[in-house]
Amino acid sequence: MAERTADTFPRLLVDLAANRPDDVAMQEKRYGIWQPMTWKGYADRVRDTAHGLAALGVERGDIVAVLGDNRPEWLIAELAAQSIGAAVVGIYPTSIGDELRHILTLSRARVVVAEDQEQVDKLLRLGQLEAARREELAAAGQEPDADELPLRIEHVVFYDPHGLEQYDHPWLMDFTELEATGREWGEGHEGWYDQQVAAGDAGDIAIICTTSGTTSKPKLGELSHQNLLAMADNLTEVDPVTKDFRYVSFLPFAWIGEQMLAVACGLSRGLTISFPEDAATQRADLREIGPDVMFAPPRIWESMLSEVQVRIDEAGRLKRGVFGWGYDVGDKAARARVQGKKGGNAAIRFLADQVATRPVRDQLGLARIRRAYTGGAPLGPDVFRFFHAIGVNLKQIYGQTEICGIAVVHRDDDIAFNTVGVPIPGTDLRISDDGEILLRSASVFRGYHRQPEETAKTVDQEGWLHTGDAGYLDEDDHLVVIDRQKDVLTAPDGSRYSSAFIENKLKFSPYVEEAVVFGPKEAGQGMTAMITIDPGTVGSWAEHERLTYTTYTDLAGKPEVYDLLAEEFTRANEDLPGAIRVKRFLLLHKQLDPDDDEITRTRKVRRNVIDERYADIIDALRRGDDRVSISSRITYQDGSSVLRELDLDIFDLTTYEIPAGRGRRPVWSGRR
Template identity: 30%
Template sequence: MASVIEYSTVVEMFDNITQKYLSDSRPMLMHKIEGSYVNFSYREVREMVHSFALGLAAIGIKRGDHIAVISENRPEWVVADMAIMKLGAVNISIYPTLTPKQVEYILNDADVKIAIASNQLQLNKVLKIFNDVPSLKRAIVLSDKVVTQEKKVMNYSHVVEMGKEFDQLYPGYVDNEQKKIKPDDLMTLIYTSGTTGNPKGVMLTHNNLVSNMKACASIIHFGSEDILLSFLPLSHSYERLAGYYTAMACGTTIAYAESIDTLRDNLIEVRPTIVTTVPRLFERLYNRIMKQMSEESKIKQTIFNWAINVGKTYRYSKRKNVIAPGLSLQHKIADKLVFKKIRERTGGRIKFFVSGGAALAAELGEFFDAIGIVVIEGYGMTEASPVICANLEQKYKFGTVGPPLPGVQVKIAEDGEILAKGPNVMRGYWKNPEATKEAIDKDGWLHTGDIGQFDSDGFLKITDRKKHLFVSSGGKNIAPQHIEGLFLQSSFIEQVVLIGDGRMYLTALIVPSFDSLKEYAKKHRIEFSNNEDLSQHPEIYKLLEGELSKFQKDLANYERVRKFTILNSPLTIENDELTPTMKVKRRVVEAKYKELIEKMYADVV
């Protein structure tokens, strides 16, 4: 549904929505504290934001100042964000998973004046590099439990107390500053994940984000009766736009998951109706379901497979408004025997998932749709605030990212690159005019770096990243992400990185699912002492070889993996092998495992 209020800036949205629901009994935000979810009302959050804005003003924050927020998802993230906005300052959102060195780069590049850290861990990062950031004057820690003797550090409560004194001296100051904010004012710098080189600061205005919020709200039904579970980092443009600003503008309650590791429990506790997520969640859930079914009796497996086929036929027929006689009854039986039990794992109330950040395999979308779990897949990038295209709740196509959003123009260049244009396109990259010129041409088209094509119904299909496309030594173009997505359907494969640019054939680095391997080893009496021992066992290699053969059987010869190497440990954000949104840093991985990769090509002459 469309937003339930009028607004032209993000902070005006916040003011108007909290005013509309000021006396509402529904929570605005939900957060787990000491083992239980605690509700934050619209009145509470509104007052917290105003108090913190006064405190920031008291310590000298002015219009145009750059303030960094380094925090996990929590109500105080929203409070800090909106308080910064009220003063006309600029939020520099930083992933809490970044290293001190990476934080230092962003703080220096963005000329940050104050860093707001969530806890001791994040504060330690700031303190470690404080003296190496000339622009940095002070740090604020959101947790009052953190005790420090550092004079340059203040805690949240202290800032709020200073705000009370400031309000006595300068009544109406925050409201007056907010009135100066215009739609074209810079609102935030969001640093790209940086799969190659240093991240770039994307400059987004209020109008950039507001246009995207309104477009998304016009096609996806976020309602005041909904509860959205947020677990992707708010530092990322996708969660910030979809799981925060747009949901809030529609009066949707937002609940924060504790972490991705507790997501299964939080789904049951919160019983959300909407979840914004990435394809990896569906891959894991699918593998878990299929693994469980493989251990069931033949009768149960037969019922499961029958139910999935019925579900696919029913959902397809329903979209076409033609349901064959008897199909509805079959679907009711399948739902009672199979689907309802699976949906209960997500809390049992899901209306839909919103998937973005990477391509969702069409087979996965179709599988969950059959169960009655609708997955709305969209596409975008931070430079576009971020959504460019999205499937509709009642009209969607598996394997596509839907048509362009209202108000956004999309076209395909001669080389297949997707170009976008509209009010959501960024102002440019911070202090990087050359990169800006490279990204946005003279006619205002944003060059996404993605390859795609439209189908006959105007739905966009993404092929791959332009810079990720491999060209084999034989001149064949290969899209690695599509092939990797096929392999990730295996319950025995956790991560996979294809290698082959400029090579005679494709190879792969594979991180197995050690839990699945251990169960397989136990069942087949394979002895091992640790993960490394297990992963190098000939029977395990043979198992994974069979999995690759199974999932690549329909690929062309030049798209098939000829050799692979099993890695003993997962690719992680902490080791700089993944971006904070779980995308593989190919250059980093290829450099780190160069020796193993070259061995797979050692016999090429």
């Protein structure tokens, strides 16, 4: 494993620019062509941007906000702020309204680096609302609440000028203008930048990442250079990464997972980072680059599996048969491999890989993958098993923002599909008397920004991070995560269970996008579920079945779709203990939306919002009703909206039987 040469990100960049000036540090695809940037070019742009931020009044200890999709300018702004002793707080590009205001006011950011017209419009609108509200208060002779933090934005620097040519707001500045200002400012401050980089300390805040915020507004976790680089060192001790590894950055930098690999591992090991052209070309660009290392939350792996299922279902009988044979060979080999054994005849495995599973890996952009991780939420064991069967050495990791995203990981040849592995080097783990997972390492965060009371509740005096998750160690000392402690329930037979475990069973179906499971409130009620369908896979199935529909609501309400899901859930119930099998389910008329606060930006369900917003549906499910009437406001693209009354059916699985002679659907197929 290559040793890193410095203890802060800016100093790592300086060393890389000095030792590998002409190697490619990052590349961005624009107009179908990869545009490379060398380590020297990267360092020069960081220097100019740092000078530009200083010219805008950014000082040591300040926080710069960055709002937008992944582009080189995101990382340039991050490293520039860190170079002069400031830090960055990343904001998800989908954030709006109160969530956006909460992060900006709590961080007291005066400079925001924003991607494009969409993000600039959000910020300008936020500023207008703030000004209007203060005018109203002044006119009424009132003062803002004492605990209300003001919006402090003074400058908005955008890095995609398309559509902003006619904007003349005093806040606005093009990123290239910031760099030009920096070059001019730097001419009068010779040696200042080098002094600032040298003055940086490993314990300084490097980034501020928002927590998932499943039960409240997100908190801002302060992570130091030391925190992040300790995590990178410990992870790469388990799974070595070299400078020749390729990495494709397509998940938001506001998420600790992307900071973990693209920044911490990327800079400490000198990886080349590639940025896809846009969301529509991600899969093609991923395939073109063929990354060696990849980290993604479960929804990405689940969507890849769904894509495979759709493509194979559209293939002819011969191709389906060949893949089915190759998958079975790979599955048997994978089951042996994860136990450290050899799996079957090597020649047969090679042939199966060449004709069946390798082409699928290639289509997914995973042909060269050597390190693949998932985390942020549980991944269903069946999905996990699928990727191992096609030759992807996928590993589950466990961690939180508060410990730099990773503390526990699977090891090669020691993978159990229902666990998250064992602690990485330098990490202590124990289970408290009440079943809570506690972690301690050099990667435990500095604390929550401006929330010392919350920090004290999370990290005790001995340095143990109280995760709030319930779990246990199995007979092989692998960690098994049950769920958030507050969400662990007790079945009628007295056994403890997790709603998330049941939900993952249901979500293994390619037709399910989200599943929210509700436990009984009274004896005899049983488990129930509210489901949102996957419009892509269900739509493809409906087309194959010649089933016509107009909207998502129309499709979700079809009796044929209910029957489709009933069979899927009956199969899932077969793998569940009797006490926690799902008895009734409802297909929701809409998808869960982070803009409605129903799920977080990382697609974790906000159960408190669901419990309140869908109380009538939940009550009807538990009572055993056949149908529930709700009011739903539909908003159209032109901004108009209408209130509609809808009747939603509830399906009783206790009276359903799978048609005689119908076998279990293969893992790799969506066909019944």
